[in-house]
Amino acid sequence: MTTLVIGGTGTTGSRVAALVGSSARVATRKPALAGQTRFDWREPETYGPALADVDRIYLVPPIGVADPVPIVEPFLAEARDHGVRRVVLLSSSAITEDTPQLGELQRLVRVGFPEWTVLRPSWFMQNFSGEHAVARSIRSTGEIVTATGSGRVAFVDADDIAAVAVRALLDPLPHNTDHVITGPQALSYADAASIISEVTGKPVRHRPVTTGEFAALLTATGLPSEFADVLAALDEQIRHGAEDRVTTTVDEVTGRPARTFAEFAAAHRDSWR
Ligand SMILES: NC(=O)c1ccc[n+]([C@@H]2O[C@H](COP(=O)([O-])OP(=O)(O)OC[C@H]3O[C@@H](n4cnc5c(N)ncnc54)[C@H](OP(=O)(O)O)[C@@H]3O)[C@@H](O)[C@H]2O)c1
Numbered sequence: 001m002t003t004l005v006i007g008g009t010g011t012t013g014s015r016v017a018a019l020v021g022s023s024a025r026v027a028t029r030k031p032a033l034a035g036q037t038r039f040d041w042r043e044p045e046t047y048g049p050a051l052a053d054v055d056r057i058y059l060v061p062p063i064g065v066a067d068p069v070p071i072v073e074p075f076l077a078e079a080r081d082h083g084v085r086r087v088v089l090l091s092s093s094a095i096t097e098d099t100p101q102l103g104e105l106q107r108l109v110r111v112g113f114p115e116w117t118v119l120r121p122s123w124f125m126q127n128f129s130g131e132h133a134v135a136r137s138i139r140s141t142g143e144i145v146t147a148t149g150s151g152r153v154a155f156v157d158a159d160d161i162a163a164v165a166v167r168a169l170l171d172p173l174p175h176n177t178d179h180v181i182t183g184p185q186a187l188s189y190a191d192a193a194s195i196i197s198e199v200t201g202k203p204v205r206h207r208p209v210t211t212g213e214f215a216a217l218l219t220a221t222g223l224p225s226e227f228a229d230v231l232a233a234l235d236e237q238i239r240h241g242a243e244d245r246v247t248t249t250v251d252e253v254t255g256r257p258a259r260t261f262a263e264f265a266a267a268h269r270d271s272w273r
Helices: 013-023 044-051 069-081 102-112 133-141 158-170 189-200 211-220 225-239 249-254 261-267
Strands: 003-005 024-028 036-038 056-059 086-090 115-121 143-146 177-181 205-208
Touching: 003 013, 013 024, 013 056, 013 158, 036 044, 044 069, 056 158, 069 102, 086 102, 086 158, 102 115, 115 158, 133 143, 143 189, 143 211, 158 177, 158 249, 177 249, 189 205, 189 261, 211 225
Parallel strands: 003 024, 003 056, 024 036, 056 086, 086 115, 115 177, 143 205
Antiparallel strands: none
């Protein structure tokens, strides 16, 4: 049994690969370690070798692409030809099958494979840590800038997403469903800022901006404007309450509770030094 982990060096994929263990084949543009294979969404000739003897896939779609369907659909056809039976797609709580373009990936996985799961996580807690834009902004200005207003999000830890993913990949019975995965509390960005302030002892604040201002800020960092508009529109949906919900998926699928934002912040206090 071989699991191809696409995005296997990334936020969720690296955690999935670690949990799957030696039967994971990590897809990366720059393989350097045992167990890694060269894979680039922009180079279809890398698909076949990566898929050899694979029977299940953790699929992180191409990053930063507003319409990934023309890239992912031929890959899925090739995966089927190689005998892949099970696909676990990383999607988002903000995306359903009815969402133009990104939602189509969910449908392709559902109708194309006998065994499938669509993971629909909320916003990652890890966006606040490491080299992510929010973390850099906290370190440099003490601010988190969003267009979410006082809207709330049930931020979820990437370890919890990976734990659900691994059950979906390895459970003898396929899940054949979508899982909306959240953390245990819905928080505004101001709430998150105040938890980080408490943990670091440094003032951190949320600065709300309009959707248009936020899109312009993202574009200024080098994001393609089409994709910046998609991300800014997601913030607007949060402002209107779209992510103000908590699910029990982590508990139900993994048998343990989802990590709280306060626990995450305490474990990552060095991120904000
Ligand atoms: N961040 C959130 O709050 C959030 C919430 C819900 C859903 N999501 C979903 O999570 C995904 C992104 O997560 P993330 O931002 O944490 O990114 P990430 O998973 O850390 O993405 C980076 C990964 O993508 C791989 N990659 C980049 N370009 C590639 C290419 N051309 N071909 C093959 N692999 C490539 C990288 O591999 P190499 O560099 O090793 O090649 C690396 O493993 C998106 O699909 C997003 O919709 C995110």
